[in-house]
Amino acid sequence: xxxxxxxxxxxxxxxxxxxxxxxxxxxxxxxxxxxxxxxxxxxxxxxxxxxxxxxxxxxxxxxxxxxxxxxxxxxxxxxxxxxxxxxxxxxxxxxxxxxxxxxxxxxxxxxxxxxxxxxxxxxxxxxxxxxxxxxxxxxxxxxxxxxxxxxxxxxxxxxxxxxxxxxxxxxxxxxxxxxxxxxxxxxxxxxxxxxxxxxxxxxxxxxxxxxxxxxxxxxxxxxxxxxxxxxxxxxxxxxxxxxxxxxxxxxxxxxxxxxxxxxxxxxxxxxxxxxxxxxxxxxxxxxxxxxxxxxxxxxxxxxxxxxxxxxxxxxxxxxxxxxxxxxxxxxxxxxxxxxxxxxxxxxxxxxxxxxxxxxxxxxxxxxxxxxxxxxxxxxxxxxxxxxxxxxxxxxxxxxxxxxxxxxxxxxxxxxxxxxxxxxxxxxxxxxxxxxxxxxxxxxxxxxxxxxxxxxxxxxxxxxxxxxxxxxxxxxxxxxxxxxxxxxxxxxxxxxxxxxxxxxxxxxxxxxxxxxxxxxxxxxxxxxxxxxxxxxxxxxxxxxxxxxxxxxxxxxxxxxxxxxxxxxxxxxxxxxxxxxxxxxxxxxxxxxxxxxxxxxxxxxxxxxxxxxxxxxxxxxxxxxxxxxxxxxxxxxxxxxxxxxxxxxxxxxxxxxxxxxxxxxxxxxxxxxxxxxxxxxxxxxxxxxxxxxxxxxxx
Numbered sequence: 001x002x003x004x005x006x007x008x009x010x011x012x013x014x015x016x017x018x019x020x021x022x023x024x025x026x027x028x029x030x031x032x033x034x035x036x037x038x039x040x041x042x043x044x045x046x047x048x049x050x051x052x053x054x055x056x057x058x059x060x061x062x063x064x065x066x067x068x069x070x071x072x073x074x075x076x077x078x079x080x081x082x083x084x085x086x087x088x089x090x091x092x093x094x095x096x097x098x099x100x101x102x103x104x105x106x107x108x109x110x111x112x113x114x115x116x117x118x119x120x121x122x123x124x125x126x127x128x129x130x131x132x133x134x135x136x137x138x139x140x141x142x143x144x145x146x147x148x149x150x151x152x153x154x155x156x157x158x159x160x161x162x163x164x165x166x167x168x169x170x171x172x173x174x175x176x177x178x179x180x181x182x183x184x185x186x187x188x189x190x191x192x193x194x195x196x197x198x199x200x201x202x203x204x205x206x207x208x209x210x211x212x213x214x215x216x217x218x219x220x221x222x223x224x225x226x227x228x229x230x231x232x233x234x235x236x237x238x239x240x241x242x243x244x245x246x247x248x249x250x251x252x253x254x255x256x257x258x259x260x261x262x263x264x265x266x267x268x269x270x271x272x273x274x275x276x277x278x279x280x281x282x283x284x285x286x287x288x289x290x291x292x293x294x295x296x297x298x299x300x301x302x303x304x305x306x307x308x309x310x311x312x313x314x315x316x317x318x319x320x321x322x323x324x325x326x327x328x329x330x331x332x333x334x335x336x337x338x339x340x341x342x343x344x345x346x347x348x349x350x351x352x353x354x355x356x357x358x359x360x361x362x363x364x365x366x367x368x369x370x371x372x373x374x375x376x377x378x379x380x381x382x383x384x385x386x387x388x389x390x391x392x393x394x395x396x397x398x399x400x401x402x403x404x405x406x407x408x409x410x411x412x413x414x415x416x417x418x419x420x421x422x423x424x425x426x427x428x429x430x431x432x433x434x435x436x437x438x439x440x441x442x443x444x445x446x447x448x449x450x451x452x453x454x455x456x457x458x459x460x461x462x463x464x465x466x467x468x469x470x471x472x473x474x475x476x477x478x479x480x481x482x483x484x485x486x487x488x489x490x491x492x493x494x495x496x497x498x499x500x501x502x503x504x505x506x507x508x509x510x511x512x513x514x515x516x517x518x519x520x521x522x523x524x525x526x527x528x529x530x531x532x533x534x535x536x537x538x539x540x541x542x543x544x545x546x547x548x549x550x551x552x553x554x555x556x557x558x559x560x561x562x563x564x565x566x567x568x569x570x571x572x573x574x575x576x577x578x579x580x581x582x583x584x585x586x587x588x589x590x591x592x593x594x595x596x597x598x599x600x601x602x603x604x605x606x607x608x609x610x611x612x613x614x615x616x617x618x619x620x621x622x623x624x625x626x627x628x629x630x631x632x633x634x635x636x637x638x639x640x641x642x643x644x645x646x647x648x649x650x651x652x653x654x655x656x657x658x659x660x661x662x663x664x665x666x667x668x669x670x671x672x673x674x675x676x677x678x679x680x681x682x683x684x685x686x687x688x689x690x691x692x693x694x695x696x697x
Contacts, residue, residue, distance in 0.1 A: 002016070002017065002027075003015065003016060003017070003027065003029065003272070004016070004017055004019065004056060004058045004064050004066070005058070005061060005271045005272050006061055006062055006063070006064050006092060006093060006094055007061060007062070007094065007256050007257070007271055007275060008062055008093070008094035008095060008222065008256075009094075009097065009259055009260070010033055010034065010097060010259060010275075011031070011032070011033045011094050011097050011098075011099065011202065012031075012032055012033075012094070012271060012272065012275050013030070013031045013032070013039070013092070013094070013099055014027075014028070014029045014030060014031075014032070014271075014272045015029055015042070016029060017053060017056040017066070018044075018051065018053050018056065018066060018068060019042075019044070019056070019064070019066040019090045019092065019101075020042055020043050020044060021039060021040065021041055021042040021043075022041070022043065023040060023041040023122065028128075028131040028132055028272075030126075030131070031099060031166075031200060031202065032128065032272075032275070033097065033202040033204070034204060034329035034330065035127060035128040035129075035276070035328045035329050035330030035333065036125055036126070036127060036128070036164055036202075036204075036329075036330050036331065037123070037124060037125060037126045037128070037131055038123055038125065038164070038166045038200075038202035039099075039121065039122075039123050039166060039200060039202075040122055040123055040124040040126065041120060041121055041122035041123075041180070042119070042120070042121050043119070043120040044068075044088070044090070044103065044117070044118075044119055044120075045117075045118045045120070046070045046081070046086065046088070046115050046116070046117055046118075047070075047073055047080060047081060047115050047116050048116070048118065049070070049071050049073060050071070051068040051069065051070060051071070051088060052068055052069050052070070052071055052084075053066070053067075053068055054067040054068055054069060055067045058591070058592070059592050060252065061252075061253065061256045061271070061618060062093055062094070062222065062226065062255075062256055063091070063092070063093045063219075063222075064090075064091070064092050064093070065089065065090070065091050066089070066090040066091075067087065067088070067089050067090075068087075068088045068089075068090070069083075069084045069085075069086060069087055069088060070083065070084065070085060070086050070088075070115070071083060080115075081109075081113060081115055082109055084108070085107065085108060085109035085113055086105055086106065086107055086108070086109075086113065086115065086188070087104075087105070087106040087108060088103065088104070088105055089102075089103070089104040089106075090102070090103055090104075091104070093218070093219055093222060094222075095213065095218040095219070095221060095222045096213065096218065097201070097202065098199055098200070098201050098212055098213075098218070099198075099199065099200040099201075100197065100198070100199055100215050100218055100219070101197070101198045101199075101200070102195050102196070102197045102198075102215060103117070103119075103195065103196045103197075103198070104193060104194075104195045105117065105186060105188065105193065105194050105195070105196075106188075106191075106192070106193045107188035107189065107190055107191060107192050107193075108190075108191075109190065110190055111190060112187065112188065112189045112190065113187070113188055114185070114186070114187045114188075115186055116175070116183055116184065116185055116186070117183070117184045117186050117196070118181065118182065118183045118184070119170075119181075119182045119184075119198070120180065120181050120182075121152070121168060121180040121181075121182070122154070122180050123154035123156070123166040123180075124142075125140070125142070125154075125156035125158070125164050125166075126139075127139065127330040127331045127332045128273070128328070128330055129328075129330065129332050129338055130332070132273065135332055135337065135338055135404070137159075137332055137335070137337040137338075138159045138335065138337065139158070139159055139331060140156055140157050140158035140159045140160070140331060141156070141157060142154070142155070142156050143155040143156060143157050143163075145179045145180065147177055147178065147179065150169055150170050150171070150172075150173065150174065150177075151167065151168065151169045151170075152168050152177060152179065152180055152182070153165055153166065153167045153168070154166045154168075154180070158331040158334070159331055159335050160331050160334035160335050162204060162205065162331075162334065163204075163205060163206060164202070164203070164204055165202075165203040166200065166201070166202055166203070167200070167201040167203060168180075168198060168199070168200050168201075169198065169199050169212075170182065170196060170197065170198045170199075171196065171197045172184060172194075172196045184196065197215050199212050199215075226255060229255045230251075232293070233251060233292045233293050233662075234291055234292040234293075234630075234660060234661070234662050234663050234664070235659075235660070235661045235662050236630055236658075236659070236660050237657070237658075237659045238655055238657055238658045238659070239655065239656050239657045240652065240654050240655040240656075240658075242584050242585075242587070242588060242593070243584055243626070243629065243652070243655070245587075245593045246584060246587050246593055246595065246626040246629075247626045247627065247629070247630065249592060249593055249594050249623070249626075250595070250623040250624060250625065250626040250627055251292065251623075251627070253594065253618035253620075253623035254267060254285070254289060254293075254620060254623045254624060254627075256271075256618060257269075257270065257271070257275075257285075257618060257620045257623070258296070259275075259277075260299065261277065261303055261306075263299055263302035263303040263305075263306055264295065264296075264298055264299025264300075264302055264303070265295070265296055265299045266282050266286065266296060266299040266300035266303045267281075267282050267285040267286060267289070267296065267300070267620040267624075268282065268620065269281035269282065269285075269616075269619065269620055269621075270597060270616040270617075270618060270619030270620055270621075270622070271616060271617070271618055271619075272616065273616060274326075274616060274619075276326065276327055276328060276329070277303060277304070277307075277324075277326070277327050277342075278325065278326050279304060279323045279324050279325050279326070279346050279349030279350075279352070279353070280325065280346055280348055280349045280352060280411055281620060281621055282300050282303075282304070282620070283300060283304070283323075283349060283352040283353060283355075283356050284352065284558060284562070284621045284624070285300075285558075285620035285621045285623075285624045286299075286300040286301075286356055287352075287355070287356055287359060288558075288561060288621065288624030288625065288627050288628050289624055289627060290359060290360065290363045290631075291363070291627065291630065291631045291636065291663055292627055292663075294360060294363045294364050294664055297356055297359070297360040297363075298360060298366070298369060300356065301353070301356055301357055301360065301369065301373065302373075304323050304324065304349070304353055305353075305373055305376040307323075307324045307327065307342050308321060308322070308323060308324075308376055308379060308380070309321055309322035309323070309324070309344055309383070313344075314401035314402060315336075315339050315401075315402050315403075316339040316340075316341065316342070316343050316344055316345075316402060316405075317339070317343065317344045317345035317400065317401050317402045317405050317406075317409075318344040319344070319383060319386075319387040320379060320382070320383065320387070321350065321379035321380050321381075321382050321383030321386075321387070322344045322349075322350050322380075322383050322387065323344075323346070323349040323350045323352075323353045323380065324342035324343065324344050324346070324349065325342070325343050325344055325345050325346035325349060325406070325409075326340055326342060326343050327340060327341065327342035327343070328340035328341070328342075328343075338404055339402050339404055339405060343402070343405065343406075345398075345400060345402060345405040345406040345409050346406075346409050346410075347388070347396060347397070347398035347409045347410055347432065347435055348409075348410055348411065348432070348434070348435050348438055350380050350383050350384060350388065351380075351384060351388075351396070351435065351438035351439045351441070351442040352438055352442075353380055354377065354380050354381070354442035354443075354445060354446055355438055355441050355442050355445060357369070357370065357373070357377065357445070357446075357449070358441075358442070358444075358445025358446060358448065358449060359445070361449060361640055361641065362637075362638050362639050362640045362641065363638055363640060363664070363665060364640055364664070364665075364666065365640035365641070365643075365666045365667070366640075367449070367452060367453065370449050370452075370453065371453070377446060377449075380442075381442075381443070381446065381462075384396060384439055384442070384443075388439075390429050391429070393472075393493075394468065394469050394472050395431035395436055395469075395472075395473075395476070395489065396431060396435050396436065396439055397428070397429035397430055397431040397489075398410070398428065398429060398430055398432075399428040399429040399430075399491075400428065407428075408430070410430075410432045410434070410435060410502075411434075411559070412500075412502075412537065412551040413551075414549075414550045414551045416544065416549070416551070416552060417537075417550075417551040417552060418430055418432075418487060418488055418490075418496055419496070419498055419542075419543065419544035419552070420490075420494075420496055420497065420498065420543070421497045421498050421542065421543055422543060423543035423544060426488060426490040426491075426496045427490050427491040427492070428490075428491050429491050430488050430489070430490055430491065430496075431488055431489040432487065432488045432502060433473075433477050433485050433486060433487055433488060433502050433503050433506065434502045434503065434505035434506055436469060436473050436477070436506075436511075437473075437505055437506035437508075437509035437511045438505075438509060439466075439469060440466045440469050440470055440473075440509050440510070440511040441508070441509035441510060441511070443462040443463070443465055443466040443469075444462070444463065444466045444510065446462055447459040447460075447462040447463045447466070448641050449641070450462065451641075452641050469511075470511050473511065474513075474516070476489060476493070476495075477489070477495065478516070479495060479497055482497070482499065483519045483522075483523070484499060484503065484519060484520065484523050485502075485503035485506070485516075485520070486498075487500040487502045487503070488502075498538060498539070498542045498543070498544060499523070499528060499529065499538065499539030499542055500537060500538050500539065501524070501529065501535050501536065501537050501538070501556075501559050501560075501563065503520050503523075504520060504524050504535065504559070504562065504563030504566060505559075505562045505563065505566065506520070506566070507520060507521070507563060507565075507566025507567060507569065507570050507572075508562055508563075508565050508566035508569055509566075510569075512570070514570075517570045517572070518572075521567055521570070521572040521575045522575075524563055524567070524575065524579070525575045525578050525579065527540070528540050528541060530578070530579070530582065531547075531555060531582070531601050531602065531603050531604055532582055532585075532603060532604025532605070533555060533582045533583065533585060533586035533599070533604050533609045534555035534557070534560050534579065534582050534583050534586060534599075535555065535559065535560050535563055535579055536553050536554070536555055536601040537549075537551050537552060537553060537554050537555070537556060537559060537601070538551075538552045538553045538601075540553070540601075540603075547600050547601035547602045548600055548612075550598070550612070553600075553601040554598045554599065554600055554601050554612060555586070555598060555599050555600070555601050556597070556598045556622075557583060557595040557596075557597075557598075557621070557622040557625040558619075558621030558622055558624065558625055560579055560583060560625065561621070561624065561625040561628040562628075563579065564576045564579050564580060564628055564629065564632045565628050565631065565632055567579070567632070568631070568632035568633075568635050568648075569635075569637060571648075571697065573632070573633075573635065573648070573650050576632050577650070577652050577653070580629050580632065580633075580652060581652055581653070581654075582604070583595065583625065583626075583629075584629075584652075585604075585609075586599060586609035587609075589608045589609040589611075590609065590611060590617075591617075594617055594618060594622075594623075595622045595623070595625055595626070596611060596612070596615040596616070596617040596619065596622060597612070597615040597616040597617060597619035597622050598612045598615050598622075599611050599612050599615065600612055630658075630660055633649065633650055633651065633652070633658060633674070634647060634648075634649050634658075634660060634672060634674070635647055635648030635649060635650065635697060636663075636672075638665050638666075638692065640665070640666055640692075643666070643691065643692045643693060644692055644693045644694075644695050645665060645670065645690065645692045645693070645694050645695065646695045646696075646697065647672070647694060647695070647696050647697075648696060648697040649672065649674045649681075649683040650674070650681065651674055651676055651681060655676070656675065656676045657673075657674070657675055657676070658673070658674040658675075659671075659672070659673045659674075659686075660672050660673075661686070661687070665690045665692065666690045666691065666692060667690070667691075668688070668689030668690035668691060669687060669688075669689055669690070670685065670687065670688050670689075670690055671685070671686045671687035671688075672684070672685055672686065673686050
């Protein structure tokens with residue numbers, strides 16, 4: 001990727017590889033908090049000249065290290081600074097909503113050197129929707145800058161009447177400082193090093209003089225939080241290094257993306273543009289993380305319950321009981337110029353909310369959360385039947401009401417993503433195949449929860465509704481001629497017959513019978529759908545197929561992950577292994593072996609995986625994808641209500657060992673080791689304090 005991003009909780013910085021923020025950069029580089037850009041310019045120069053990049057390390061998205069040097073500087077035969085004389089190391093991290101940046105200067109010239117280091121900064125306080133070119137509207141105004149000893153602050157009053165301030169301080173006496181242009185005269189003996197540290201604090205509301213930790217204390221506290229995370233989560237060790245690297249990267253990225261709004265940690269969708277609560281994205285990422293950190297699911301559930309729909313509001317596509325799609329906090333949202341306060345235009349977040357609750361209890365046995373959220377659960381079920389099923393045909397459909405909302409409201413939410421085989425776009429209301437599976441799984445899952453709470457009559461009713469949906473789904477969505485399910489029914493109840501990845505999600509829901517599950521599994525790994533690097537969003541050869549598109553032929557790791565879990569759960573572990581192997585191979589073509597949000601759907605025969613140009617990285621549900629590999633390889637599906645653990649361990653062809661320890665299930669932990677000895681595959685449980693019965697397939 002051509003940018004560097006660091007994040008901690010609610011603050012993130014997006015810069016170029018040199019660590020700079022060029023003014024008016026087309027990609028919207030900057031320092032952001034609450035959807036506002038608090039730093040729109042940051043340039044570092046020596047004697048007024050740009051620096052030469054040596055290395056730029058973005059492996060850890062909480063600590064960035066950039067190494068640079070000076071260009072050759074000579075005027076009229078007078079040497080000012082020999083090339084590569086000064087090493088400039090920039091290190092930056094975020095802690096407690098403060099950006100810390102240290103600039104370490106080292107002289108490698110054989111004699112003393114003198115030069116001017118200049119830092120050029122500005123803040124435009126632009127709303128993220130405006131930065132990205134999506135919206136324009138009434139905005140606020142800059143209200144001036146204040147210069148002080150070793151400090152400068154930029155001030156803004158928004159159209160929402162909220163004051164926003166960026167306070168910048170540094171720890172060395174400058175030569176001059178004027179409205180964000182700071183000059184330091186530096187003299188260094190041979191081998192001498194000097195460090196200048198900046199702190200940058202975004203502030204919302206009245207400016208408050210707050211204590212800022214020393215850089216040393218702040219980085220130690222930040223590191224301690226990462227160490228605590230690493231010690232708490234499930235541990236994985238395998239001799240298959242590409243998989244080990246992918247798992248380690250995924251766990252690290254997920255920690256970066258965790259945020260807490262007061263209801264417990266949950267994953268924001270991704271960086272740089274989706275570092276906010278999302279319904280669908282956060283729910284799926286939390287689902288992927290259940291074998292590693294089930295408490296994240298609890299935080300996600302509580303966070304989304306706190307914003308559950310209360311009223312019928314077409315502007316925000318809101319209805320009572322509905323789970324939000326996305327919430328924004330910037331100036332345009334606060335003044336109701338965009339409907340994201342929050343916006344509810346998602347058809348799948350509400351059933352996925354119920355699915356996550358049920359799955360969380362299967363992993364933890366924690367029925368207390370169900371009791372706490374009984375009203376939220378009832379409201380979500382009511383939304384499915386009253387508002388989700390718009391015409392009473394048992395299927396949940398979507399239709400955009402908001403003038404500034406989203407037209408397609410499934411996970412493939414681009415305007416061209418639901419297309420008939422003749423190339424016509426489907427007209428709303430649209431009933432997506434995977435959403436019906438989520439509803440089935442939600443009702444079956446809640447039925448088990450209700451039964452455990454003694455609500456037998458309601459449990460029976462939900463099971464009957466789920467079974468009726470299953471029958472009707474097969475009648476209306478199955479395409480006998482291609483032995484596969486349609487992606488959707490359009491507004492005229494016609495099948496949208498394009499071959500897509502959507503039906504792969506249904507494998508995990510339990511809604512398919514054995515014969516249909518076999519047909520879906522076969523299609524997913526066929527040359528039409530499987531590129532060699534992953535399952536395409538749309539089959540090659542379809543009218544809408546385009547390997548370069550966002551949703552019509554590209555490959556999304558999270559989309560694959562749900563199919564992988566479903567393949568494992570339905571006993572198709574060979575097919576699951578094929579898909580996992582493809583994604584592992586794809587990751588080797590991306591920076592830091594990190595699976596991005598998506599990549600192009602070209603066939604593997606071209607020799608490399610091709611990154612989609614503006615894919616987010618890290619993205620939560622892409623980072624969570626390798627975690628599902630571990631669950632799928634173990635065939636691990638616990639049932640906390642009935643106190644059972646279902647297991648069917650296997651290994652990928654290039655693996656000989658897999659050890660997974662400290663898996664939190666119920667009130668205990670489970671540890672498993674799988675080994676290959678020649679042609680034999682052996683596995684053993686090395687620790688089990690759960691008290692659950694082990695059931696093998």
